[in-house]
Amino acid sequence: MSTIFELISQFKAIADDPKKAMDDFKKETGKGAVGIMPVYCPEEIVHAAGYLPIGMWGAQGKQISKARTLLPPFACSIMQSVMELQLEGAYDELDAVIFSVPCDTLKCMSQKWKGSAPQIVFTHPQNRKHAQTAANVFCRAEYAHIKEELEDILGVKITKKALQNSIAIYNENRAACREFSDLVAANPGLIKLRDRHAVIKARWFMPKEKHTAMLKELNEAIKAADKAPFNGKKVVVSGITLEPYDVLDIFEENGFAIVWDDLAQEGRNFRQDVAYDEDPLMALAKAWNAFDGCSLATDADKPKGGMLIDALKKYDADAVIVCMMKFCDPEEFDYPILLLQFEEAGVKHIQVEIDQESTSFEQLRTRIQTFAEVL
Numbered sequence: 001m002s003t004i005f006e007l008i009s010q011f012k013a014i015a016d017d018p019k020k021a022m023d024d025f026k027k028e029t030g031k032g033a034v035g036i037m038p039v040y041c042p043e044e045i046v047h048a049a050g051y052l053p054i055g056m057w058g059a060q061g062k063q064i065s066k067a068r069t070l071l072p073p074f075a076c077s078i079m080q081s082v083m084e085l086q087l088e089g090a091y092d093e094l095d096a097v098i099f100s101v102p103c104d105t106l107k108c109m110s111q112k113w114k115g116s117a118p119q120i121v122f123t124h125p126q127n128r129k130h131a132q133t134a135a136n137v138f139c140r141a142e143y144a145h146i147k148e149e150l151e152d153i154l155g156v157k158i159t160k161k162a163l164q165n166s167i168a169i170y171n172e173n174r175a176a177c178r179e180f181s182d183l184v185a186a187n188p189g190l191i192k193l194r195d196r197h198a199v200i201k202a203r204w205f206m207p208k209e210k211h212t213a214m215l216k217e218l219n220e221a222i223k224a225a226d227k228a229p230f231n232g233k234k235v236v237v238s239g240i241t242l243e244p245y246d247v248l249d250i251f252e253e254n255g256f257a258i259v260w261d262d263l264a265q266e267g268r269n270f271r272q273d274v275a276y277d278e279d280p281l282m283a284l285a286k287a288w289n290a291f292d293g294c295s296l297a298t299d300a301d302k303p304k305g306g307m308l309i310d311a312l313k314k315y316d317a318d319a320v321i322v323c324m325m326k327f328c329d330p331e332e333f334d335y336p337i338l339l340l341q342f343e344e345a346g347v348k349h350i351q352v353e354i355d356q357e358s359t360s361f362e363q364l365r366t367r368i369q370t371f372a373e374v375l
């Protein structure tokens with residue numbers, strides 16, 4: 001059995017070099033990759049086509065210049081970075097790019113996309129809870145549109161059986177990710193925050209069955225490890241992403257361990273399985289409409305605060321850190337509601353700004369140090 005260190009090194013290598021992961025996949029299978037724009041997409045459809053769904057999460061600390069001509073300076077930093085990479089040709093080898101358009105920035109991105117890969121744009125239903133049957137039918141139709149466009153672009157047939165198989169593979173991966181997250185929470189001194197992040201992020205760049213196999217091995221190694229000393233504070237984090245790595249390092253320096261995450265790039269993708277339905281596209285549609293607790297998945301009942309408070313209790317955490325993507329309107333609109341819910345429940349919390357472009361972190365360091373002292 002490989003050691004924890006060896007396995008984490010492999011995950012890190014993949015998380016830090018998606019291009020190599022894509023090239024390796026091409027060499028192994030002869031098939032290409034389909035870009036998945038943040039944040040939510042029924043990736044199982046791409047997987048069922050035999051292609052590699054690959055997350056497009058921008059780059060850390062990237063200087064933005066060309067993207068400024070196409071996006072306003074107040075577009076979120078992750079999309080500035082994705083646009084810059086696109087203009088540099090980083091995504092030209094993709095066979096297609098799939099966009100969901102839940103916010104103004106993504107709508108704008110889908111209209112200004114100039115990459116050579118054909119784009120497939122789809123919409124998730126907004127009124128998901130109070131008109132669920134109609135929302136399921138609408139969402140299924142959008143997913144059928146993705147499937148048909150992919151079949152045309154890639155020249156493949158995506159069968160019902162392949163789709164059902166892909167859903168099962170994704171559910172197995174989600175279960176392994178949940179187990180990993182819980183194992184890390186139970187032994188918070190063992191795995192560094194950077195490493196936790198890299199293990200989860202790697203799932204965006206590898207076939208899920210491979211990620212699952214490696215992750216199961218890592219989970220067994222963690223179970224066999226001794227309890228590591230930990231005298232810090234346990235936190236629950238929420239937001240779109242928790243990058244650059246420097247932010248995680250600052251959390252680590254101040255003794256924070258993440259025991260549950262509500263991040264769009266991480267836990268929101270695996271906290272819920274896709275339940276069986278005879279029609280696999282309907283299964284995916286129903287899963288979307290049942291998904292809770294994200295500002296991009298509209299729900300007038302605003303259950304996110306309650307979910308974070310429940311997680312805080314379940315994992316015996318000390319505080320919530322809201323990691324607000326700079327200029328992310330949907331998350332910003334929900335923050336005042338969260339704030340009220342935290343205050344009412346007496347939850348200790350802090351909000352920090354996440355800016356992928358950032359290379360200077362002194363202000364953040366001071367705020368996190370102060371918060372650690374307050375706790």
Ligand code: SF4
Pocket residue numbers: 038039076077078079103104105106240296325327328329330331
């Ligand atoms: S980070 Fe927020 S504003 Fe940016 S693309 Fe995602 S949802 Fe839209």
